[in-house]
Amino acid sequence: MHLVISVCLATFTGFSRAASAPSQLYSPLVAQKLLTTAQSVPNNPIQYPQYTSSDNGQWQYFPADYWTTGFLPASCYAMYTRFNSLCPNSSAANEFLELGRSLSTGEVPLEAYTTVGHDVGFLSFPFVDEAAVDKSNQTATTAVNTFATLLADRFNPIVGCTRSWDTSDPTNFQVIIDNMMNLQVLFDSEALTGNTTLRNIAMSHADKTMQNHVRPDGSSYHLVEYNSTTGAVIWRGTVQGYADNSTWTRGQAWGIYGFANSLCHDLDLIVAVYRNTQQTRYLDTSRQMASFYISQIPSDGIVPWDFNAPLDPPRPADSSAAMIATVGLLMLSQQEASLSPSNTSGAEYWNNAAIKLLSDNTEFAWKPEWQSLLSNGTVNNRDSPPNNLTGITYGDYYFVEAGNQLISMGLASCSSSNSTSPAPSSSQSPHHTSGAVRARRLWW
Numbered sequence: 001m002h003l004v005i006s007v008c009l010a011t012f013t014g015f016s017r018a019a020s021a022p023s024q025l026y027s028p029l030v031a032q033k034l035l036t037t038a039q040s041v042p043n044n045p046i047q048y049p050q051y052t053s054s055d056n057g058q059w060q061y062f063p064a065d066y067w068t069t070g071f072l073p074a075s076c077y078a079m080y081t082r083f084n085s086l087c088p089n090s091s092a093a094n095e096f097l098e099l100g101r102s103l104s105t106g107e108v109p110l111e112a113y114t115t116v117g118h119d120v121g122f123l124s125f126p127f128v129d130e131a132a133v134d135k136s137n138q139t140a141t142t143a144v145n146t147f148a149t150l151l152a153d154r155f156n157p158i159v160g161c162t163r164s165w166d167t168s169d170p171t172n173f174q175v176i177i178d179n180m181m182n183l184q185v186l187f188d189s190e191a192l193t194g195n196t197t198l199r200n201i202a203m204s205h206a207d208k209t210m211q212n213h214v215r216p217d218g219s220s221y222h223l224v225e226y227n228s229t230t231g232a233v234i235w236r237g238t239v240q241g242y243a244d245n246s247t248w249t250r251g252q253a254w255g256i257y258g259f260a261n262s263l264c265h266d267l268d269l270i271v272a273v274y275r276n277t278q279q280t281r282y283l284d285t286s287r288q289m290a291s292f293y294i295s296q297i298p299s300d301g302i303v304p305w306d307f308n309a310p311l312d313p314p315r316p317a318d319s320s321a322a323m324i325a326t327v328g329l330l331m332l333s334q335q336e337a338s339l340s341p342s343n344t345s346g347a348e349y350w351n352n353a354a355i356k357l358l359s360d361n362t363e364f365a366w367k368p369e370w371q372s373l374l375s376n377g378t379v380n381n382r383d384s385p386p387n388n389l390t391g392i393t394y395g396d397y398y399f400v401e402a403g404n405q406l407i408s409m410g411l412a413s414c415s416s417s418n419s420t421s422p423a424p425s426s427s428q429s430p431h432h433t434s435g436a437v438r439a440r441r442l443w444w
């Protein structure tokens, strides 16, 4: 079956720009550091960077079978997209494409055996990217489909979810909010194979997460435990957050992004209803989670690792949570813009919130002297010892994605790198007509 790149949303570029994207987004250091990192991963066997030491900003490397492995190759593909279509530079584009390809080879064996459980969705990112570049690449499409099958195999119809973590008592069925991110591989594989069961599984999971993880005020639990034989919720709380009733900022960010993303696919299915009512449950959930997120950001703009963590001793920031939320807000904005009639004010509200969040958190986390692009990430403040004040591979990835999205939405330009001149308006500069830009996961 041929690859259907189903564009469920046309990219809307008619936004006006109130605030400026931070100049660091397009600094030459971004390409330089990513190239150096990608060219110097340990080989035989290959290892991937996950986070930097908080002392000297040097990457710490981990074996391939780890949930964060896909982010460096996916960052290379994101830089390929940037230099191929957004800020054309063919030699840089080719360099990053080759690195994305060579770095993903270390993940291929994971199709046969991986211990990452639900996180196969994250592992699939570079293969989805490759399939978008070269749909005839069987290695890439097979990887996407295999990872999707592995996730589908974790679906329990009584619970209505895919299982996140394995447990010693198999009737204790654990689902974390992060798992919303992994549904994408099911949608991607459906696009490749036409297997609609995959979409149904993803939507069932999203519906249950909406019901049981999201609190009435739009905040979220990190973990919900279900009984696998009855489907009943048996416990709600946290693993990485400050407290069971608190809101872990990265989990909340995964939710904003995950629901805005699920909506994209839901649209195809309920297009008639959607056009009539302009309402969907996923749009509302993403809005609610986004509103909560924005309402909890302290006046200094710095996103802490948990919104409810005490101020004394000073709570570490999590720049990765801020970057994920930024891209989630931009996706939500695209959803508002593609309503009919377009919800321009809603879209601009989220754009401005996204740019402010990105600027405020880039300002203190941008770290030229470290190997990572950003610092001030919190990997897990509940580890012993707590792992905070680091650069993180997914923080860097969503920073690059934010840069790409802002350009493709007409909210920044490549030349805005360290310049205060406004981006050209989209009418003067149509960034892309259909097919020119595929912001992969956002518009599949």
Ligand SMILES: *[C@@H]1O[C@H](CO)[C@@H](O)[C@H](O)[C@H]1NC(C)=O
Binding pocket: 023, 024, 027, 418
């Ligand atoms: C932008 O330019 C200013 C002044 O020339 C410089 O101090 C700053 O480091 C530059 N920022 C980036 C991200 O290159």
Ligand SMILES: *[C@@H]1O[C@H](CO)[C@@H](O)[C@H](O)[C@H]1NC(C)=O
Binding pocket: 089, 090, 091, 092, 093, 095
């Ligand atoms: C294009 O990218 C290459 C690195 O691959 C760099 O050396 C060159 O300066 C870039 N060209 C432009 C016009 O930015």
Ligand SMILES: *[C@@H]1O[C@H](CO)[C@@H](O)[C@H](O)[C@H]1NC(C)=O
Binding pocket: 101, 102, 104, 105, 126, 127, 130, 134, 137, 138, 139, 140
């Ligand atoms: C096909 O995709 C795989 C995995 O993404 C990559 O390693 C390989 O280099 C690609 N092959 C070609 C010929 O581009």
Ligand SMILES: *[C@@H]1O[C@H](CO)[C@@H](O)[C@H](O)[C@H]1NC(C)=O
Binding pocket: 148, 149, 152, 153, 195, 196, 197, 198
């Ligand atoms: C569709 O995917 C589901 C879940 O992996 C699988 O059980 C089913 O066999 C697939 N259907 C086809 C026709 O391949």
Ligand SMILES: *[C@@H]1O[C@H](CO)[C@@H](O)[C@H](O)[C@H]1NC(C)=O
Binding pocket: 169, 171, 172, 173, 227, 228, 229, 230, 234
């Ligand atoms: C789930 O329910 C079954 C049947 O009531 C019970 O035997 C089992 O202990 C429960 N498991 C958990 C983790 O609560």
Ligand SMILES: *[C@@H]1O[C@H](CO)[C@@H](O)[C@H](O)[C@H]1NC(C)=O
Binding pocket: 243, 245, 246, 308
């Ligand atoms: C969580 O529960 C504790 C103890 O009951 C309470 O002091 C705290 O205010 C609650 N936090 C939130 C965010 O509801």
Ligand SMILES: *[C@@H]1O[C@H](CO)[C@@H](O)[C@H](O)[C@H]1NC(C)=O
Binding pocket: 278, 287, 336, 339, 343, 345, 346, 347, 349
């Ligand atoms: C537009 O978006 C805002 C922000 O999500 C929302 O509050 C408002 O209800 C939306 N308006 C319409 C007509 O959908």
Ligand SMILES: *[C@@H]1O[C@H](CO)[C@@H](O)[C@H](O)[C@H]1NC(C)=O
Binding pocket: 302, 316, 317, 364, 375, 376, 389
């Ligand atoms: C960011 O991290 C540095 C250490 O790398 C620390 O000194 C600084 O206080 C942190 N900034 C914030 C806003 O947390």
Ligand SMILES: *[C@@H]1O[C@H](CO)[C@@H](O)[C@H](O)[C@H]1NC(C)=O
Binding pocket: 313, 314, 315, 316, 381, 385, 386, 387, 388
């Ligand atoms: C940050 O991590 C350090 C090192 O593990 C730890 O000692 C410290 O308590 C953590 N900070 C906070 C406020 O939790």
